[in-house]
Amino acid sequence: MTPKNKFDIEEVETLRNKPANEVVPLLPELMTWMQDMNWPVAKSVVELLLTYxxxxxxxxDEVLAGDDDMWVYWCLVELVPKLPFYSKLVLAEAVEQIASGQRGFDEDVIELAQEALRSFEP
Incomplete structure (x- = not known):
């Protein structure tokens, strides 16, 4: 019930019409489809994720605590700034750690984290 390959946008669209109790258990797997936003399915997955x-x-938070630079990058670009304020509060500590440079990410990721923090203003 999740995408079969990086072109399977149709499956993501099918998930949009499913009840939350069927989609929520799939969210961890769906998150993996945004590790590379160049995949055609990635934008549709992000739109679906943001509905939850x-x-x-x-x-x-788990991704931000990890060391996958590109996945962290895409979460900071595609998800974090678009979340409601209450979700941003939960992520604030992880984003602040990245923004401070403590975690050893490259300069692009650090700058994105700093920019994401600016989106935390209510």
Missing amino acids: PTEITPLI
Whole structure:
């Protein structure tokens, strides 16, 4: 019920019409489809993920705590700034750590984290 390949936008669109109790368990797997936003399916996945802000916030927190530079990058670009304020509060500590340079990410990721923090203003 999740995309079969990086071109399977149709499956993501099918998930939009499913009830939340069927989609929420799939969110961790769906998050992996945004590790590379160059994949055609990635934009549709992001749009779907953003319809479940409360449920994806802990998943984003896990990614931000990890060391996958590109996945962190895409979360900071595609998800974090678009989340509601209450979700951003949950992620604030992880984003602040990245923004401070403590985590050893490259300068682009640090700058994105700093920019994401500016989006935390209510």
